Amino acid sequence: MPAYLSAHGINGKKQNQTLQTVAAHNTREIQAELRGGPGARIDPSRVHLNRTLAGPETAEEIVASHARILEMFGAQPKRKDQITLIEVVADPGQQLENPMAFFEAAKDWLVCWYDCPLLHAVVHYDEAAPHMHCLLVPVRDGRLQGDAIMGKRGDLARMQRDFQATVCKRFGIDPPPKMSAAERKRASLQIIDALIRQGARLSADQKHQLAQALQTAADFPSLVAAFSTAKPTPIGVEKPSKKAA
Known part of the structure; x- marks a missing residue:
């Protein structure tokens, strides 16, 4: 089965898509998500299996680190709806002999592809399929450039192809089928x-x-x-x- 890669920009306009909320979800600090039971996406008994690949361990530290990165680059948002974060989710789509090697390779590839600071990366083993969340700060040339760094449709298609050729192929993951x-x-x-x-x-x-x-x-x-x-x-x-x- 082919791998899954998705990316979206976060600008804080939606309550469930603020940096604080995303960070708390990724670090499993939202208690309502940890109740378990029928239909629950997260299995509380498996949270301890999650692994942080880069960045802080808590949501509070992630938010503070994000602020420090913006200050260091002198890249403060000029609009309330400006993208200040890119979140990427990667899933190999199948069981791998060494899944952590895939996630490490995917993380390193994302840093090179986006060419901007990596804020946090975590692998979740407490849901139906292991997957990784990467948070990147879209800063270049001392400015927040979320839209430019995300790219246009052609750039996104090129990103898909490069991820498949550079990362997925190395782990024997089949390319995605085309849809008519x-x-x-x-x-x-x-x-x-x-x-x-x-x-x-x-x-x-x-x-x-x-x-x-x-x-x-x-x-x-x-x-x-x-x-x-x-x-x-x-x-x-x-x-x-x-x-x-």
């Missing part, structure tokens, strides 16, 4: 059906507009994987909208 236009259309309709089953109320026009947006979204493979609607193209990259950049 028909497959993308079918998967988008299945995502909409899943949303409706979860309580979303959409008019016929809204369904049509959403289907069109999904089929052309840069993060479409990630959406497919999240809703488990079809065989995904797992190496996907999420890019925030221009309004959030």
Whole structure:
């Protein structure tokens, strides 16, 4: 099964996507997430298996380190909606003989690819599949450049190819299958059906507009994987909208 790679910019506009919240989630300091039970994503009995690859051990220290990096580079945000953090999630998509070697290689590759400071990296073994969260501070030339560092659609596609060729191939992970236009259309309709089953109320026009947006979204493979609607193209990259950049 192919690997999964997703990236998104964090600007703090959403309450569950602030630096503090992301850091607390990654370090397992949100008690509501650790209750366990049916349907829980995190198994509290396995939290001790998680491994920090880089950066501080606590959310408070991560936030403080982020502030120090911005101060060191003289790169303070000029707008409230400016991207101040990039989070990348990497999952090999299969069992590996040495998963930590894959995660270390993925972390090192991400640092080289983004060419900006690494704030934190942790591997989670307490969910259904082992995966890594990397937090990077999008600073270049003394400025926060989240949108530029995230890149455009062509840059994101190139990132996917390079990750596969540089990291995944080394660990015998198959490249992602290509999805035809028909497959993308079918998967988008299945995502909409899943949303409706979860309580979303959409008019016929809204369904049509959403289907069109999904089929052309840069993060479409990630959406497919999240809703488990079809065989995904797992190496996907999420890019925030221009309004959030």
